[in-house]
Amino acid sequence: MTYTADSALDFVSIARELGTTQGLSLKAGVSNGTELTPTEVRSRMRREGHNFLRRPALNGATIDREGLANNYAVEPTLYYAHFPSPERARQYALQGAIAVLFVTLTLLTAFAVS
Template structure:
């Protein structure tokens, strides 16, 4: 869902909305995010006419929303028996190392 096509006139719409209000209460529509203002100063009105690509959309204020894109599903590959045996050996070595460190700290203290 991209609002970029509907906001090609830039900030003139925002300014017109704020000038037409007669009430002293604010609904916040006249507030412009700092990043949008600086981006407009750098790039001009072309900020609002950029197409949405790669799952990103541009909201009414000109901010980019990057929504998560679902990755392709794939089958997981389980470890082979050789790899499983290596993992067992690594686990035994880690347990022996931790036991040795605990024993060393008990002897020293």
């Protein structure tokens, strides 16, 4: 497979060829940069072997057509939060009442002392 500067890049076929041959044959010494493979891709090719670019995405990470991991966040499914729960709401109300009582007693003590 030869590469010319005007050809459309198909990274999957390039990666497969890289897995079978060590070097790329360039036409008339002209390079379009397809022989440059990122280190991450080479290590994944060695590690995964025949499963390179065939494995599904794991742990919410996605892989682009070059074989690089896309490190952008994957949006989780949206849902309505049921917060606070009734029990938690009672705890917040009790905490608020205790805080109001504490502030009131502190103010009464301050007025009584002065």
